[in-house]
Amino acid sequence: MDKNLKRMATMNRMQMTGLELFYAQGYYNTSIDDILKSLNLSKGAFYYHFQSKEEFFISIVQNLVFRKVYTMLIEPIEGVENPLRAIEICLDDALKTAEYNDLDYGFVLANFLNEFNGRNDKITRYLTDICKVWEVNLVTALQKGKTDGFVERHVDSEGVASFIISSYFGVRSLMVSGNCKILRYNYIQQLRNYFRSLSPVVLA
Amino acid sequence: MDKNLKRMATMNRMQMTGLELFYAQGYYNTSIDDILKSLNLSKGAFYYHFQSKEEFFISIVQNLVFRKVYTMLIEPIEGVENPLRAIEICLDDALKTAEYNDLDYGFVLANFLNEFNGRNDKITRYLTDICKVWEVNLVTALQKGKTDGFVERHVDSEGVASFIISSYFGVRSLMVSGNCKILRYNYIQQLRNYFRSLSPVVLA
DNA sequence: GCTTTAACCGACCGGGTGGTCGGTGCGTCA
DNA sequence: TGACGCACCGACCACCCGGTCGGTTAAAGC
Numbered sequence: 001m002d003k004n005l006k007r008m009a010t011m012n013r014m015q016m017t018g019l020e021l022f023y024a025q026g027y028y029n030t031s032i033d034d035i036l037k038s039l040n041l042s043k044g045a046f047y048y049h050f051q052s053k054e055e056f057f058i059s060i061v062q063n064l065v066f067r068k069v070y071t072m073l074i075e076p077i078e079g080v081e082n083p084l085r086a087i088e089i090c091l092d093d094a095l096k097t098a099e100y101n102d103l104d105y106g107f108v109l110a111n112f113l114n115e116f117n118g119r120n121d122k123i124t125r126y127l128t129d130i131c132k133v134w135e136v137n138l139v140t141a142l143q144k145g146k147t148d149g150f151v152e153r154h155v156d157s158e159g160v161a162s163f164i165i166s167s168y169f170g171v172r173s174l175m176v177s178g179n180c181k182i183l184r185y186n187y188i189q190q191l192r193n194y195f196r197s198l199s200p201v202v203l204a
Numbered sequence: 205m206d207k208n209l210k211r212m213a214t215m216n217r218m219q220m221t222g223l224e225l226f227y228a229q230g231y232y233n234t235s236i237d238d239i240l241k242s243l244n245l246s247k248g249a250f251y252y253h254f255q256s257k258e259e260f261f262i263s264i265v266q267n268l269v270f271r272k273v274y275t276m277l278i279e280p281i282e283g284v285e286n287p288l289r290a291i292e293i294c295l296d297d298a299l300k301t302a303e304y305n306d307l308d309y310g311f312v313l314a315n316f317l318n319e320f321n322g323r324n325d326k327i328t329r330y331l332t333d334i335c336k337v338w339e340v341n342l343v344t345a346l347q348k349g350k351t352d353g354f355v356e357r358h359v360d361s362e363g364v365a366s367f368i369i370s371s372y373f374g375v376r377s378l379m380v381s382g383n384c385k386i387l388r389y390n391y392i393q394q395l396r397n398y399f400r401s402l403s404p405v406v407l408a
Numbered sequence: 409g410c411t412t413t414a415a416c417c418g419a420c421c422g423g424g425t426g427g428t429c430g431g432t433g434c435g436t437c438a
Numbered sequence: 439t440g441a442c443g444c445a446c447c448g449a450c451c452a453c454c455c456g457g458t459c460g461g462t463t464a465a466a467g468c
Contacts, residue, residue, distance in 0.1 A: 006445080024322060028232055031425060042447045043427080049445090053426065110377055114318040117380040118228055128381040159390035162378060166391065167367065170374030173314055174366060176321040177332040186363035187370065194394075197401040214415080235455055246417045247457080253415090257456065 011049050013039060015060045023108055026115055027057060054123070061126050065108055069130055074137045083145040084195045087138070088188065091168055095184040098175060110169035135161045155198050167191065215253050217243060219264045227312055230319055231261060258327065265330050269312055273334055276301075278341045286354045287345040288399040292392065295372055299388040302379060314373035339365045359402050371395065 017039055021030045032046055032053055050056040072094060080086040098104035109130060116123045138161035145151035171187045221243055225234045236250055236257055254260040276298055284290040302308035313334060320327045342365035349355035375391045 010445080026232070026319070026323060028230070029323060032427090033425075043449095044429085044431095044447050045445070047427070047429095110374070111318060111321075113377055113380060114315060115230070117315075119230060119233060124380065131378070131381070156390065156393065159394050162375070162387060162390055163371065163394035166374030166378055167371040168374065169377045170314070170370030170372065171366070173317055173373045173377075174335070174370055176317060176328065177335070183366060186360065186366055189360065190363050190367035190398075193401045194398040197397045210415080236457090237455075247419095248417050248459090248461095249415070251457070251459095 007049070010041075010045070011059075014041070014046065014049065014056070015064055018056060019060050019064050019108075022057065022060070023111065027112070028115070028119075032056075054120070058123065058126055061112075061123070061130070065112075066130050066133075069109060069134060074134055077137065077141045079144075080141065081148060082150045083138075083141040084150060084198065086141070087164060088191060088195065091164075091191065092184070092188050094168075095171070095175075095180075095187065098172060099180045099184060104172065107169075107172040107175075110172055113169075131165065135165060138164060149200060152198055152200050160198060163194075164191075167194075211253070214245075214249070215263075218245070218250065218253065218260070219268060222260060223264050223268050223312075224307070226261065226264070227307060227315065231316070232319070232323075236260075258324070262327065262330055265316075265327070265334075269316075270334050270337075272307075273313060273338060278338055281341060281345045283348075284345065285352060287342075287349040288354060288402065290345070291342070291368060292395060292399065295368075295395065296388070296392050298372075299375070299379075299384075299391065302376060303384045303388060308376065311373075311376040311379075314376055317373075335369065339369060342368060353404060356402055356404050364402060367398075368395075 014035065018035050021035055021038070024030075025034070032043070036042060036046055046056075050059065073090060076090045076093075077083060077086045094104055094107075098107060109127060113124070113127045113131070116127065135158075139157045142151055142155070142157040142160055146153055146155070146157075151157075167187070171183060175183055218239065222239050225239055225242070228234075229238070236247070240246060240250055250260075254263065277294060280294045280297075281287060281290045298308055298311075302311060313331060317328070317331045317335070320331065339362075343361045346355055346359070346361040346364055350357055350359070350361075355361075371391070375387060379387055
């Protein structure tokens with residue numbers, strides 16, 4: 001069991017720094033040697049634990065990316081009373097981590113989706129699957145919001161869900177050019193505008 | 205002058221197929237040999253006309269991408285009466301070309317922006333410059349819309365402009381997974397919802 | 409007809425990449 | 439104590455990529 005622990009520990013280290021570098025430099029632009037150098041490990045160690053670069057990346061997507069997307073973007077919305085408010089807070093938090101240049105896993109997803117589009121169908125499928133899970137959970141939350149009176153009845157939940165994901169992916173794309181703080185502020189402001197058009201009209 | 209014509213013709217051919225392949229496979233994932241093979245030209249021809257791969261790409265951005273973004277996304281909105289309506293039609297058209305798998309230059313922009321982010325600052329700057337031109341023109345159109353009574357006075361034009369660009373970039377990211385038609389329909393629908401929250405209230 | 413030159417050819421180079429493989433040190437267990 | 443095998447080492451391979459350079463061809467200019 002102790003052995004298994006060591007194995008897991010090493011694999012985990014590899015996956016963590018692997019994700020960091022893949023995220024920072026891109027998958028195709030990051031060599032296995034790059035990762036191994038920053039880990040002080042050798043080629044032998046890598047191919048002892050993983051079959052190939054691709055299989056290594058897929059293990060990262062399933063173990064790290066998926067779990068983080070779940071805890072950061074999906075869980076905070078599950079079963080909550082007012083979904084629109086929860087989504088707003090959740091995305092704002094995600095953008096804040098982006099602002100401090102930490103790993104923003106929502107954007108990790110968007111970033112990789114772009115990189116592999118048309119280049120590696122297998123990996124693309126793993127990534128779109130995660131998007132779908134996110135989307136489905138958004139739809140569920142919105143539907144619940146309808147019955148609870150926080151979302152207008154005639155709203156198209158699927159449309160809203162994919163619009164939310166779209167806008168979020170997009171704003172993260174724009175954040176590369178620096179002025180993240182203003183972008184985040186403006187984005188949340190406009191998201192609120194949009195959400196107002198989805199809320200039941202409150203008579204004063 | 206005849207010579208100059210031939211020179212221009214060849215350079216143009218190179219740029220066109222260069223953009224196609226860079227767009228389809230990514231810049232780093234497309235070799236100069238790839239491009240030359242599909243052009244039936246040799247390395248010599250390439251380095252006779254262009255100094256480097258990077259300089260070649262920049263010439264593509266300035267000659268093809270910028271001009272197309274201008275004619276497809278900026279010009280149709282310039283000086284128009286109702287900016288929100290014009291923007292909606294314009295983005296819908298752009299997404300339609302995407303649907304038929306033609307080159308959608310708005311997305312070309314988003315795609316490359318992602319690929320070069322943190323990897324090549326020089327190219328990133330050229331791309332963000334184009335985004336800025338787009339944004340500025342959106343802001344101008346929105347401001348004009350305010351004075352013409354098509355946009356609410358207290359609306360934050362900058363915020364709206366970057367939100368529009370964000371959502372558009374994002375929806376194009378999602379379109380990789382296939383069901384473009386539904387995505388486009390939903391997107392335009394939600395964009396209309398959002399725009400409603402920006403319009404002056406019309407009393408019936 | 410001879411020279412010049414724009415346009416293009418393609419072998420070649422150096423550096424990097426994913427992946428292989430014969431080792432090796434060290435803890436475990438008989 | 440000695441055999442075994444897990445986790446790791448690092449030299450090596452075949453291939454690819456951006457870029458160079460000494461040619462070649464054909465048309466224009468005199």
